[in-house]
Amino acid sequence: MPISGFPEWLPAQRQIEQFFLDRIRTTFELYGFASIETRAVEPLDTLLSKGETSKEVYLLRRLQEDPGAPASDDQLGLHFDLTVPFARYVLENAGKLQFPFRRYQIQKVWRGERPQEGRYREFIQADIDVVNRDSLPFHFDTEMPLIIGDALGGLPIPRVRIQVNNRKVCEGFYRGLGLADTDQVLRTVDKLDKIGPARVAEQLVETAGATRAQADACLELAAISSEDASFVDAVRKLGVTDPLLDEGLDELVQVVEAAREHAPGLVTAELKIARGLDYYTGTVYETQLEGYERFGSITSGGRYENLASAGNQRFPGVGISIGVSRLLGLLFGQNALTASRPVPTCVVVALPADERRAECDRIAGQLRKRGIPTEVAPTAAKFGKQIKFADQRGIPYVWFPGADGEPDSVKDIRSGDQADADAATWSPPDADRHPVISAA
Template identity: 85%
Template sequence: MPISGFPEWLPAQRIIEQRVIDRIRSTFELYGFAPLETRSVEPLPTLLSKGETSKEVYLLHRLQGAPDEASGDDQLGLHFDLTVPFARYVVENAGKLVFPFRRYQIQKVWRGERPQEGRYREFLQADIDVVNRDNLPFHYDTEMPLVIGDALSGLPIPAARIQVNNRKVCEGFYRGLGLTDTEQVLRTVDKLDKIGPARVAEQIVETAGASEAQAAACLDLAAISAEDASFVDAVRKLGVEDPLLDEGLEELVRVVETAREHAPGLVAAELKIARGLDYYTGTVYETQLRGYERFGSVCSGGRYDNLASSGKDRFPGVGISIGVSRMLGVLFGQQALSVSRSVPTCVLVALPHEEQRVACDRIAASLRRRGIPTEVAPTAAKFGKQIQYADRRGIPYVWFPGADGEPDSVKDIRSGDQVSADAASWQPPAEDLHPVVSGA
């Protein structure tokens, strides 16, 4: 019985997912990120200290556990993202790591959200982060979108548009307006796409002690968008001044202008982007697929200066995460991705008689040694039925062992072409060797 929010892909979809993961992983490694996997659980106090997540955390306890196991500081929860466990890992292993430390992590996470298209309670994320001891140079903030743009541009998916903002811009602006509870304003502005500007303005007044004029100014800031540095002039026209605002604008310009130079059209400044998690302190990212904007962000992250610390040591970082399951769930739901076959098999070796299975296994082994995915027919049925079996599974080639001294032959069952072949040298066309993923 299916459980809502816990996706189980069909084989064809799983092949697509693995191809996507392969592309993402190879791109991350191309940029020098090292692989890492952390445990699935964290102490509950650690999970609850990083933002408004208490409603989303899944708790872990034994069915027959003692009553005191279900409460207290020792209680464990499944991680809801990969950044919090990564920060904990850095602190615990700081003496063994070389800084700045660049890592990627492709792993499942769990979040108690209301399931809907593209949103799950168990899902796969692919993260990259760079952390350093004491101070992290800002150029890493400008690198993050370029890595993601590179990874996603190599996939048969709609073009990505990475929206960036800087929390210093927002917090400095709110301070300049005279507002003190800047975190509450940020959390409220983050709901813009969900509840609309009118309701956001009401909540800023209700929860952050703002006047209607101050709330209106917050919305004016959130409405600013640009693909170049012109957003700075738009902010200045609002007439608000604050040193933190100046610092944030300068940083945001660097991110946007760097992307314009290396990947035109990839990045745009969107001053409504806030990100719901409290640990972000500067640059924040959200990514939408063009034509799929209504489904929201499929890749997000940001700068965090205070998430990881131990005594006098501080480990600031910046990271960004691709919601692999979220992105694929949306594209699967819109039939926007397909694969040429639902099995890896390229060749089916036909079985004339059960007594010849050992000989057919040898043929298959010879093909496999040269990297050709091969299987032997399950039964010695009539050749027509064996061809039908291959056709149903999408296997493009059927191999026929030679009889009475005749050479072997291989048949392309799509075209009907059949030629003599030697298992030690025959090679299929490159496009047939493995399943090919394509977009709609």
């Protein structure tokens, strides 16, 4: 019986998922990121200290209480993202890491939220982060969206648009307006797409102490959007000044201009983007998938100065995360992806008789040694049934062992073409060797 929010893909979908993960992993490594994996659980106080997440955390508890268990065992929760565990990992291993440290992580995370299309309680994220001791040069912020653009640009998906903002722009603007509780304003504005401008304005008055004029100014800022540095003039026209606002605008210009040079149209300055988690301090990113905007962001992240810190040690960082399961779930829901076959097998070696299985296994072994995915037919049925077995699974080739000194032959069951072949030298076209993943 299916459990809502815990997806299980069929074999063809799983192949598509693996194709996506391989592409993402390869791109991350091309940019020099090293792979790590962190444990699935973290202390509860660590998880609850990083923003409004208390309703999302799954606790880890034993069904039967063990009187001898450590008292801390009931204070563990499953991680809801990969950034918080990464920060802890950096602090614990700082003496063994080389900085700046570039890492990627591809793991499952768990969130106790209401399941809906593309939103799950168990899902895979693919994260990259760069951290450094004491300070982190800003150019790493400009690099993040370019990497994500490269990773997603090689996949058979609709066009992506990365929306960027800078928390300093928002906080400096709110401060310049005279609003003291900038964190509350940020959290409220972050709900803009969910509840609309009228309700956001009401909540700003109710929860952040804003006047109606201040709330309207916040909405005017949030409405600014551009693919180039023209957003700066739009902000200046609002007549608010603050040193932090100036700093944020300068940084945001760098991100937008770097992206325009690398991949025109990839990045948009979107000043309504705030990100709800408290640990972001500067650049923030969200990504829309063309045609799927109503489902929200498929990647997100940003700059954090104080997430990884203990005592006098501070490791600022910047990172971005791809919601892999979220992306796939949305596309699967629209039947927007297809695999040319549901299994990796390229060749089925037909079995003429049970006593020739060892011979067929040797043929399969020769093909596998040269990287050709091969299996031997399960039974020595009539050749017509063995061909049907391959056809039903989308396998393009059937190999027929020769008899009485005759050469082997291989048949392309799609075209019906059949030719003599030697397992030591024959190869399929590159397009047939592995399943092809494409947009439907």
